[in-house]
């Protein structure tokens with residue numbers, strides 16, 4: 053179900069242009085185009101450049117296409133995982149980008165759109181796939197079929213949820229009675245396992261994040277992208293990653309610090325300003341890391 057009234061606000065807003073030093077002739081590869089928030093900022097500037105946008109979710113790409121077509125024609129969108137960006141760029145014989153950005157995770161639009169299974173406040177079936185066409189695993193399978201220990205490990209690792217064992221135990225007990233079908237059903241099981249106290253963050257937030265990461269194999273996708281990066285980006289090109297949880301941030305931090313092909317630009321992680329968080333609370337956990345592709349070791 054599409055509802056274009058739900059808008060994702062691009063994190064770092066217009067500042068992204070300065071942070072990535074976008075120029076009139078920049079060639080930008082956006083690994084996570086979403087509904088085209090950052091893309092529309094870039095395209096209003098790169099009159100002599102080009103924009104390639106990837107997304108695994110066909111629904112959001114359709115929105116981006118309509119939105120971007122109104123302001124530019126120097127762009128191309130790919131419905132594919134960013135892990136395949138190198139193959140797609142090579143296959144289409146496109147110029148290597150001198151800026152690559154990956155704004156990881158989920159957009160507000162996906163989170164709020166009914167029927168996707170990302171939001172715990174709905175009676176949606178437990179789905180959580182970004183791309184229904186190439187991923188068979190759904191949150192329903194993870195919740196109803198994974199052994200208790202595996203479930204607890206995922207909730208702990210990908211959700212950084214300290215009550216992971218209690219939650220997994222309660223899920224297994226409930227599913228033995230009858231399968232867990234909806235997001236709200238699962239959310240209330242988690243809330244009761246944690247001893248629900250009203251607070252700013254819903255008690256199911258971390259478990260839902262963990263399930264989404266597992267369903268979409270997000271860490272595998274990220275590792276594959278990082279493996280391809282040296283061949284993907286032009287010499288002296290910029291890479292920028294915006295992440296929203298510490299597992300991703302740790303992977304990116306180590307990659308940029310340890311890779312012989314890249315040099316770290318910002319030693320300290322860049323965070324949105326308080327003024328931005330005030331108008332866009334979803335930005336509160338964002339962390340930006342930037343690197344440069346070294347010229348010496350390029351092939």
Ligand SMILES: C[S@@+](CC[C@H](N)C(=O)[O-])C[C@H]1O[C@@H](n2cnc3c(N)ncnc32)[C@H](O)[C@@H]1O
Nearest residue numbers: 062084086088089090107108109133134155273
């Ligand atoms: C935070 S949103 C990006 C928002 C976008 N930067 C904007 O300003 O509108 C993250 C996007 O990444 C996409 N995504 C997640 N995993 C992906 C993958 N492996 N390959 C391509 N896109 C992916 C999601 O579908 C989602 O649209």
